[in-house]
Amino acid sequence: LEASKTLGLYYLNHGEAAEAAKNFVRACDLIPVVEQNRLAMIPKSSKEKLYLRAAIAYLRLAEDENCVHCTDGTACILPFAKEAVHLKRTGSENAIKYFRRVLEVNPRNATAVWLMTIAAMSLGEYPESIPEEYRIAEQRFASTVDFPRFRNISHDVGIDTLSHAGGVIADDFDGDHLLDILVSNWHPSGQIQLFRTNGDGSFSNVTEQ
DSSP states (O other), rough: HHHHHHHHHHHHHTHHHHHHHHHHHHHHHHHHHHHHTTTTOOOHHHHHHHHHHHHHHHHHHHHHHTTTTTTOOHHHTTOOOOOGSSOOOHHHHHHHHHHHHHHHHHHTHHHHHHHEEEEEEETTTTTSOOOOOGGOOOGSSSSOOOOOOOOOOOHHHHHOOOOOOOOOEEEEESSSSEEEEEEEEOOOOOOEEEEEOOOOOOEEGGGGO
C-alpha cells in the first residue's frame, strides 16, 4: 500500500496523471485487504487523504485529455460553457467517484466539495448530479455586474506552447515600443522562450528561429 502511494505521488509530481491515478487506486483497493486481514487499521485521515489524491489525479487526467489542446478559448472558465464540456469523460467520472469517498469519510472536506463541483461541470452534469447536501448554489457562480468573459486567445495569437509552467515577463525586449513576452519553464530540460510581437496582435516564437 505504501509503495503504491509513493509511486502515485511520484507520477503526479512528474505530470503523469494516468500512472498516478493507477497507483493511487491500487493503494485504495488495498485498504480493505489490509484491514480485513488485521494487518493494520488505516486511520480515517489517511483514507481521506488517499481518496483525495486519487480523485485529484483523475481530475488532472481529465484536464490533460480535454483541456491541454483546447483551441476554442472556452476551457477552464467558470461557469463552464457548453463548448467546454469534456468529450473524454472517464477522468472526471472517476474523480467524482473518489471525491464522494472522501466525503463519506469526512463530509466537511471543502476541497472535495469544490473539486467535485468542477468535475460535474466538466461533464455538463452540474448541479443535478451533486448530492443536495454538497451542492453549491448556481447563483454563486453568477456575476452581480455586467462583466466580460476573458477568452483564452493564446492559440489565436501564437503563444500557446506545451511545457511546464514557469514565470512570465511582458516587456519591450527589442526596443520597438511594443510588448514582447518571455516565458520560463521549470522542467530541468526546458528552456526560456521569447515571443516577439508582430505589431498586429500576433506573436512569433523567436526562440525556435
